[in-house]
Amino acid sequence: MRLYKRLIETNDWENERWSWYIEWEGNQVALNLLETKLKQYDPNGEQYKLDSKIYNEKEVDLLVEHAEEGYYRSHNKLKGKLRKYTIENIYSLETLEYVLAKGSIREIVKEDK
Numbered sequence: 001m002r003l004y005k006r007l008i009e010t011n012d013w014e015n016e017r018w019s020w021y022i023e024w025e026g027n028q029v030a031l032n033l034l035e036t037k038l039k040q041y042d043p044n045g046e047q048y049k050l051d052s053k054i055y056n057e058k059e060v061d062l063l064v065e066h067a068e069e070g071y072y073r074s075h076n077k078l079k080g081k082l083r084k085y086t087i088e089n090i091y092s093l094e095t096l097e098y099v100l101a102k103g104s105i106r107e108i109v110k111e112d113k
Helices: 028-040 057-067 082-090 093-108
Strands: 004-010 016-023 048-056 075-078
Touching: 004 057, 004 093, 016 093, 028 048, 028 057, 028 093, 048 057, 048 082, 057 075, 057 082, 075 093
Parallel strands: 016 075
Antiparallel strands: 004 016, 004 048
16 A cells, blocks of 8 residues: 655645645655755745655545545645655745645656556
């Protein structure tokens, strides 16, 4: 069974909060780097927060199944490899927002084929 970490994105413009579940296995290094960048550029977690809990796939599937509709669904499951290179190049709040804002995390997860 796959395990997931949750990235929580709070979007004031849309007045919504989205949870992006990213596969843990194979992404530990990239997720730890992302956590470091979040603490550096969004230390209070006002826009982005990486949940410390590890979720199993059954939990994630249930949350996704019952997610609320909005600009994006409130719970979203991402499969694949997180592009560590993109995270390494976050060097300010602006680049953090560019990489993550409005669900852009989806663009840096390369889906398994």
